[in-house]
Amino acid sequence: MHSHMNPSSENQTSANEAKPLEGIRVVSLEHALAAPLCTRHLADLGAEVIKVERIDGGDFSRGYDTYVLGQSTYFVWLNRGKRSLALNVKTEGGRSVLDRLAASADVLVQNLAPGAAERAGLGYERLKSINERLIVADISGYGDRGPFADKKAYDMLIQAESGLISINGAADTPARVGISVADLATGLYTQNAILAALIRRGKTGRGSHVQVAMLDALAEWMHYPMYRHAYNQSVIPRQAMNNPWIAPYGGHATRDGAVVFSVQNEREWRSFCELVLGMPELTHSDAYGSNSRRIAHVAELTALIEAKFADLSSLDVVALLDRAGIANGRLNAPKDLWEHPQLSARDRWREVGIPGGGTIQALLPPAIFDGFEAVMGPVPALGQDTQHVLSELDFSAQQIEALYASGSAMQYADDAPARAAALQQPNREAIESSSALTNETMETRR
Structure with a gap:
């Protein structure tokens, strides 16, 4: 053990x-x-x-x-x-x-x-x-x-x-x-x-x-969610790990698992395109040049990201996201938490x-x-x-x-x-x- x-x-x-x-x-x-x-x-x-x-x-x-x-x-x-x-x-x-x-x-x-x-x-x-x-x-x-x-x-x-x-x-x-x-x-x-x-x-x-x-x-x-209903008559849709108002957001498959992250603003989007995807041209593209456009094309965006991640390990993707200054986490299982290096490092x-x-x-x-x-x-x-x-x-x-x-x-x-x-x-x-x-x-x- x-x-x-x-x-x-x-x-x-x-x-x-x-x-x-x-x-x-x-x-x-x-x-x-x-x-x-x-x-x-x-x-x-x-x-x-x-x-x-x-x-x-x-x-x-x-x-x-x-x-x-x-x-x-x-x-x-x-x-x-x-x-x-x-x-x-x-x-x-x-x-x-x-x-x-x-x-x-x-x-x-x-x-x-x-x-x-x-x-x-x-x-x-x-x-x-x-x-x-x-x-x-x-x-x-x-x-x-x-x-x-x-x-x-x-x-x-x-x-x-x-x-x-x-x-x-x-x-x-x-x-x-x-x-x-x-x-x-x-x-x-x-x-x-x-x-x-x-x-x-x-x-x-x-x-x-x-x-x-x-x-x-x-x-x-x-x-x-109660306040949203009571004062705005709106509900939170079930989206699994996705977010209906932000893209990219949630879990994205890698070669050996998945990594969870989100791009919170346009500055992060530029950094993501340049340092993670290596595709700076996406920054101002018709499909992905703003958050609202990315939401409208979220399926295509997710497929593009996961195609880039397909040959990378989760640790590789985490390193790229860290370099770009984008908060992230591995999609861990209980066995991973049991062996989590941060818990061990802090005794x-x-x-x-x-x-x-x-x-x-x-x-x-x-x-x-x-x-x-x-x-x-x-x-x-x-x-x-x-x-x-x-x-x-x-x-x-x-x-x-x-x-x-x-x-x-x-x-x-x-x-x-x-x-x-x-x-x-x-x-x-x-x-x-x-x-x-x-x-x-x-x-x-x-």
Whole structure:
């Protein structure tokens, strides 16, 4: 396997001089993507994150696949640095543990379906009565009121409902964005709101109730196309990688792949013709002498460009575009990003432990601090911290045994049975559509 590691990293030797969120306890009833992304970033910043999982398989994303050394791709990405507490929150014993967690926590994150939080005793007013300094962050699909409040939601549905799918894809084929952008946006907005709530608590001494809806998160990103419709009655046509107002624009085939670029103005067009195509006569031609003419003849222009690129490698074309001062990028695949020289040159890779004792390579978070490097702790096995967390919450040895015996908590043995149980869960689509996390209580609402 290709290795990114640089064991002599200066960043590693000076890491963790001061953790921004050290001393902050986050309790999260979470699954899949939005909430786990939020809390993983909080853990990276030094917060203690206690991940509350089902006793029968845990976070269902543990069972999505086994691509990463036998572990789930989603799970190892989103759950490093957390502690796993396996609870049955439907039982009286499980709820008693949650109450003590809430009393000890600074932040509680949940992505339960409407009504489920109240049934589990996790409504904001009750939590506030337990701990008035607690910041409660609720993630939902559509918010807590309105005609869609009770609808089930997951990423593809929010992409569709927000109009995002309608502006992506080719002219005759709308397409979902290839990664879960609704979940990603929601998780990051929730993290941002939690950090703001912590600052406000420092000023007022009071906690907060933060609510983030997936629809709201993507609606924020859709302002540009919405404004165009609302104030100009125009729509953004689906153009794949093309642009209906600029030419040349998008991906252009080379001998061994494709390069993405655009010509933004007439100065760049002159430079492109002279230094990239070697055809300065095109600068003032009838067909291509202005952007509007190039748009009118875009098919012919694209064919001309790709004929010139046919004998050139992508790296050759990139070099020509760089020489001409035209911004560009290679049309890379995930394998190319994995080996991207810019990531390696900036020492962006670290090792992270996974259940079973192995390690994987993971990227540092995007934000770089002076004097602090992200914590990036190991990925937890299901319930591996149950015993320690219960002890820290002042449950006696006898009480802990009673919680295990009653099925209110799961004692950690090793990861293999947990992963086997997770992999017996329904497939991802079935999980998303059924929205079931723990029977009726922990229903999916990423």
